[in-house]
Amino acid sequence: DALLKAITLRLEAELPPHTLLSRHGGDEFIAVMEKQDGTDNAKQFAQAIVDSFGTPFHLGNEDIYMSASIGIAAAPDHGNDSDKLISNADIAMYQAKKRGKNTYVIYQASENDQPAHRLKIRSQLNVALEQEQFELFFQPKIDLDTGSIKGAEALIRWKQEDGKYRNPFEFIPIAEENGQIIPISQWVIHQCCKHLKEWQTYLDSDFILALNISARHFHRGLLQEDLARSLGTFGIDPSTLELEVTETAIMDD
Structure with missing residues (x-):
């Protein structure tokens, strides 16, 4: 629980203002942000999050190292409703894990359904x-x-x-x-x-x-x-x- 709270604080520090951040369950989080330049802004902040995880989390007397696997889905190309966007971002996240974790992947339609x-x-x-x-x-x-x-x-x-x-x-x-x-x-x-x-x-x-x-x-x-x-x-x-x-x-x- 202490680690999840620490991760939340770190995510909040990296994400832009007015971003909706929520814990989706377990160790999964969802961030919803306004699309500005295609997926460029999402890629920018995804990389910032990945980089930030290079610093260990200090919990009591221990340093805990974690990695972040991030999937990105953007409307309307990857879905027009929250369920579809979350599902496609989830697919992309598992692709990131397959690539060795500690990276981000943008959803590709060829992986859909x-x-x-x-x-x-x-x-x-x-x-x-x-x-x-x-x-x-x-x-x-x-x-x-x-x-x-x-x-x-x-x-x-x-x-x-x-x-x-x-x-x-x-x-x-x-x-x-x-x-x-x-x-x-x-x-x-x-x-x-x-x-x-x-x-x-x-x-x-x-x-x-x-x-x-x-x-x-x-x-x-x-x-x-x-x-x-x-x-x-x-x-x-x-x-x-x-x-x-x-x-x-x-x-x-």
């Missing part, structure tokens, strides 16, 4: 599979001595109905979690073999194509069957299809 966001992407992935919204981009591998293209790496992209591409780092982990990565991976393998056959016919029979293999696909035991089917369909020499397995898949076993 993760369950609903992930559920939305999962639903959209089903539509993407049905409507074949995925595309493959190919990054060439060039022989620096001759300048000739010796192979390529396949990279999946998701072109949405509005014509914009969604970042693979956003949808691939979700597809991995719920198993949708299996049909996506099967589509990638089939398309890679189709393109590889064309390039080997018109360019070079030794043309090598690399593709990334999902850890989920790898562990399900379906990979060999799916590869054999596509390789056989297009008459591909298996040695010209290069599989890249993530470190995560290897570390699992």
